[in-house]
Amino acid sequence: MTSPAAPLVLRYAAFPATQTSLATTATGNPAGVVLDASALTEVEMQRIAAAIGYSETAFLTDAAGSSDSTDELRRSIRYFSPGAEVPFCGHATIATAVALAERMGIGRFTFDTPIGAVVIQTSTEEGRIMAAFTSVAPKLRPLDPMVRSALLRLLGLADSDLDERFPLLVAYAGNWHPLVFVRDLATFDALTFNPADARQMMDAEGWAGTISVLHAEAEHEFEARNVFPVGAITEDPATGSAAASLGGYLRETSLVAAPTRIRIRQGRHVGRPSLLTVDIPAEGGIVVSGTAIPISLSE
Template sequence: MTDDLSVLRYSAFAATPEGGNPAGVVLDAGGVTEERMQQIAADVGFSETAFLVGRTDESGVPRYRARYFSPAAEVPFCGHATVATAVALAERDGPGEVVFDTNAGAVTLRSVVDAHSGVTVSFTSVEPQVRDLDPDVLERLLGMLGLTGSDLDDRFPAREAFAGNWHPILVVDDRDLFDQFRFSPDEVAALMRENGWLGTITVLHSVGPADFDARNLFPVGRITEDPATGSAAASTGAYLRALGHPETTVRIHQGAHVRRPSLLTVTIPPRGGIVVSGGATQIV
């Protein structure tokens, strides 16, 4: 049930027509209660649904209050739902710059129309943070994935990174291990709640200096693995910058393991927020 609200459905960051991460979008949610937004998100059933609950204009730039709900709870920020919402706005109002005030902070978005009349959106994350991952927590997490510290890529030590949500980041050295690790969703979800990881657990494999394959574990939602995760991509950019990684643009290839191939482009400036770019297509 969604009453008379218009709930749009988009797939964001798709690398193929069958790829991307679906998100619900409600452009006009002013006056909708928190309980109703939670119910709508549960009814839609995607990993997140975005709600724009108010608008102001500053210096000619539209500014929206944005909230994000998984089927189970509100989350501070969701990258793929942000891109989906910005595409929906651009299709309705025209491309340009907007600002979303999220529970994680202000996020600036720019949308452009490409040569094929599609809309591409770039969002600049809130100021990122990177911190050490507690050794005991890391050992527990690796054990839950059937991995050990020796399975990680020596060039990329485990860390926690924030660009809207906190994400633990692991880089697995061996391709087969990256493809084949298994985990208990309930066990991993409990660890995530214990550590305040409201986004995903990000597991990467380096396939070149500017390309990473990603698996983002999200058992606290209705899915165990997310096909495209904008906040994790931004956090990965912050993580790589903190490590002194030389590339200023990297590509995150995600979703192959859940048969929804996705591509997220991450631009890493010398300082400030991380820029994540991609498109979204309405699901009819």
């Protein structure tokens, strides 16, 4: 009996800050994409994600998907980090949508994710395929004072380091992310943390996303560092679900007047500069957009 063929794993860098046709230099957040994982078990998907080693790999778990009455392609998707399944992954969603659009043409896709249906619109812009996903409805919750103190100790921050304009809350738009705003750029750049301690705290608090540390550069411009210790990774270069959570946070706290657009730079501190564009409507899900480019085999 012959063994089944190994699934084809595509590799893309999502949200690259430099717009090239091939990721020959480090930019964006790498994601694995398996366009047909219909024959794979959960154990096999986890094993593949661990072998790839990227922060997440996306698996389309139906063979071909289906179209609804609007001719919209609908696919079922799951996301695995090297250590566990995660409910949602923004950058792997963008990468998967771009991979599908390259093969099927641009249009609107719906991904049935573990957190619900997520709509992605693909388009072309200056010869590049762009993708924009609309998150599930965002929400906020307060942080327990003891957890808040422990989080600041983990990050080596004091209350005086925080930007008092932005309350420390936990935000959701697919995954839960505590949002920590640091006032001074030098303090933001000097941030250090113990990855094992961070992972222990995130698991204990049910933060399936990242710990998002942010610096406000201007009213609608932010830089982010996203703590995400898994496998060999400690800090995520571009986090779509955190970007959506930030958009929801800014709207729900009335720190921006919706509708509006913000931009998030991320990845500078891990050598993979990334750019995420976030559109914040007056109500409903948050729209996060960017492109994804194939990763060179030499990278």
